[in-house]
Amino acid sequence: MPPPDSAVGIVALYPSLLGTYADGGNVTVLEQRLAWRGIPAEVVTVEVGEPVPATGDLYVLGGAEDGPQSLATDVLAADGALSRAADRGAVIFAVCAGLQILGTSFSVSGGRQRDGLGLVDIATRRGERRAVGEILVEPTPDLGLPMLSGYENHGGVTARGPGVEPLGRVAYGVGNGDGTEGFVRGRILGTYLHGPGLPRNPALADLVLSWVAGPLEPLDDSDAAALRDERVEAVGRGATSWAKRWLDRRSRVARAV
Amino acid sequence: MLPARTRLAVAAGHAVSRLSRALGKGAGASVGGKTILALDKGAIAAMAAGRPIALVSGTNGKTTTTRLLTAALSTVGEVVANAGANLPSGAAITLADAPPGRRAVLEVDESHLPAIAAATEPDLVLLLNLSRDQLDRVGEVRMIAARWRQMAATLSGATVVANADDPLVAWAAMAAPKVVWVAAGQPWVADATSCPSCSEPIRFADGGGWVCSTGDLRRPDIDRTMLGDDTGLRLPGRANRANATMALAAAAVAGVDEEKALAAMADVGEVDGRYRTITVGRTTARLLLAKNPAGWHEVLDLLAVSRDPVVISINSRVPDGRDVSWLWDVAFERLTGRPVFVTGERWRDLGVRLRYAGVDHEHRPSVEAALESLPPGRADVVANYTSFQSLIRHAATAPEGATDAAA
Ligand SMILES: [Zn+2]
Numbered sequence: 001m002p003p004p005d006s007a008v009g010i011v012a013l014y015p016s017l018l019g020t021y022a023d024g025g026n027v028t029v030l031e032q033r034l035a036w037r038g039i040p041a042e043v044v045t046v047e048v049g050e051p052v053p054a055t056g057d058l059y060v061l062g063g064a065e066d067g068p069q070s071l072a073t074d075v076l077a078a079d080g081a082l083s084r085a086a087d088r089g090a091v092i093f094a095v096c097a098g099l100q101i102l103g104t105s106f107s108v109s110g111g112r113q114r115d116g117l118g119l120v121d122i123a124t125r126r127g128e129r130r131a132v133g134e135i136l137v138e139p140t141p142d143l144g145l146p147m148l149s150g151y152e153n154h155g156g157v158t159a160r161g162p163g164v165e166p167l168g169r170v171a172y173g174v175g176n177g178d179g180t181e182g183f184v185r186g187r188i189l190g191t192y193l194h195g196p197g198l199p200r201n202p203a204l205a206d207l208v209l210s211w212v213a214g215p216l217e218p219l220d221d222s223d224a225a226a227l228r229d230e231r232v233e234a235v236g237r238g239a240t241s242w243a244k245r246w247l248d249r250r251s252r253v254a255r256a257v
Numbered sequence: 258m259l260p261a262r263t264r265l266a267v268a269a270g271h272a273v274s275r276l277s278r279a280l281g282k283g284a285g286a287s288v289g290g291k292t293i294l295a296l297d298k299g300a301i302a303a304m305a306a307g308r309p310i311a312l313v314s315g316t317n318g319k320t321t322t323t324r325l326l327t328a329a330l331s332t333v334g335e336v337v338a339n340a341g342a343n344l345p346s347g348a349a350i351t352l353a354d355a356p357p358g359r360r361a362v363l364e365v366d367e368s369h370l371p372a373i374a375a376a377t378e379p380d381l382v383l384l385l386n387l388s389r390d391q392l393d394r395v396g397e398v399r400m401i402a403a404r405w406r407q408m409a410a411t412l413s414g415a416t417v418v419a420n421a422d423d424p425l426v427a428w429a430a431m432a433a434p435k436v437v438w439v440a441a442g443q444p445w446v447a448d449a450t451s452c453p454s455c456s457e458p459i460r461f462a463d464g465g466g467w468v469c470s471t472g473d474l475r476r477p478d479i480d481r482t483m484l485g486d487d488t489g490l491r492l493p494g495r496a497n498r499a500n501a502t503m504a505l506a507a508a509a510v511a512g513v514d515e516e517k518a519l520a521a522m523a524d525v526g527e528v529d530g531r532y533r534t535i536t537v538g539r540t541t542a543r544l545l546l547a548k549n550p551a552g553w554h555e556v557l558d559l560l561a562v563s564r565d566p567v568v569i570s571i572n573s574r575v576p577d578g579r580d581v582s583w584l585w586d587v588a589f590e591r592l593t594g595r596p597v598f599v600t601g602e603r604w605r606d607l608g609v610r611l612r613y614a615g616v617d618h619e620h621r622p623s624v625e626a627a628l629e630s631l632p633p634g635r636a637d638v639v640a641n642y643t644s645f646q647s648l649i650r651h652a653a654t655a656p657e658g659a660t661d662a663a664a
Contacts, residue, residue: 016450016458021392022550025585025610032613048458065397067456132393133579151580153392194582199609223612227605 007040008212011056013082013098016047017072021153023062023095025196029205030058030093039213048072052081057212058091061098063154063194066109069097076101076117086119091211092188095197096154099182099190100124106156120185121161127177130155134235135173135193137181140165147171148181148201149231150193158183167191172235187211200227263303266296267353274350290346293353301345304352305377311362311507312377314370315385315426316398317552319343321492322385322500323364324528329508329518330360338362341529345369348377367401371408374415381507382409382433383418385441385500387425388448388551389586391578398425398448405429418507420499421477422465424449428474438477439506440465441499445551447586481506489523492532496555530649537628540636542568544648548577548641550586556639557591566636567592568627570601570644577642581606589614598627601644624648 012027027043034041044053048071052059059082064072076082086092092102100106103122107113111126135152139145148168157177160166167182167189175181175192182191189208191197198205202221210216259267274289293300311330313323320341327338337355339347343364355361365373367387374382384405387398402425409417409432419430421438425448430436442465443449452459452469459474461467468475484490484502492501501522508518527533533544547556560567573581581603589611597618599607604620611618621627624638640648 016447019447019586020389020397021580022582022585025582025613028585028613065399067399067453068451071451071456071458151393151582153580194580196582196585199585199613223605223609227609230605 017068063096131174290350311381409433539633566596
């Protein structure tokens, strides 16, 4: 946690490369949620050719197409600051291609497998079908999060190694491809949720922020809660009967939250 | 003379179109075109044979550029065009309705362009721009650029008119045997920051130039610069000057007198409802279409000249793209301090986006309800594709104001 007189340092990594699916919105949300609480924050946007700040509190990566994803991996590996930040316990929030980059390997154009940064023991290979559509996730209970909703658009199937917990179980959609979604390992969190993920799930944004800034006072997120209820109902109409029952139960819970 | 199979398919297509119209199911063109293609896969090629064809494609500005090019080419002869129906079915019914030999100008969806080009052997291909749009349906924009590049290499009988300022378009068009390079601008560069050829960063210069940092790709030498804002175009804004410049370059290749072409294009005041003004209650509203971040980038420039209220309507049906994440790529912060109303099927997503942008806003059940709640004056309505279409259908039956889009 930073000393009270210093700003929370948020580092947006290569938004030109890792911004295909508007994940830059996650940075906007993190910054605003601190600002609304009167907590000073400083966002540093890093583009290719610029050094990654060594002293950031929270590093953010988004989704990308294959070429830019590979380029981002190469420059992050050459720079080294993100790996050192992970070693000293900085928070990393990574979405989709960003999630894959943190792992040991992922696949690029033509199905070739390449090395990732190896910060987390996850590996991604090309799936048979691209996963495109709404996704609902029942979070791993000890995270204390409500149901998560987002939009996924990826061709990767991600396997977690021993000791790497998922962000949650998939209630609708594909996620990692094995019934789980994303991962949490220490203070590194990865997910396939676009939408972007944090405006649609303010509690997830606050979880990540709390790792940096400590306990946070609640904000009025009634618009986001109503949006999630609407998405649950939209998905529920297309869901299997099992999923419908699950969604009925969840949406009642969601409305009560 | 068309082959017997194509004639049969066209007759069936027309019959289905008439039936569809009689049953009140829209214009019937789409289902008619689908019928033709179902009965004769080669119908487009057969109907395109022996006529000059111009194809217009890109993420934004297809419909407007098609309309402007049609106006320009109409100064030297009759022209048929496909008014927004940019899938193969639309091309099929448009060609079926056109007398043999008549010039056709066809707007083509980006992902269908290679197939339509192969079938029609066009003499003109206009490549406007490529940026993120409907990522759930169309896929990533670089894949489209790569498929365009393969297509371009096969365009032996065509002149490609290409936007040299868009690296993705330029990379694709460079493979074509004959290209007219136009400096049509591409203010939205977020999809071209890494080189389509080698993935290294592209550097953009203030004057519109760009070069890959490895030097393997750079902006081609320009054949035609952008029209100035003194040409009398009724359609507003930078994007429409770019559309007109592209159309003028193509018309010049086709041998049209440029002054006459420009005069014909200047007369175009609205395009399928875009830039139309309607009157609802005591409010005169201008209708604008914006369906992706690059389009919004241009529209926010248009909106910036006034402090009028803005009504925004967002849907997420299949033609819009199911995913509305792209709302977070739009600089809605620029609307801070003016009256903003949200509507459409995805107004809640828009509302959350606006809250984080610091833009106060209110929800209304429809565009009409939003306009009715305003004090007398002007307003702008910005809608994405299907919400714009339904707005136009409603506006067609409502009392209409002047269509002076230049105001
Ligand atoms: Zn290059």
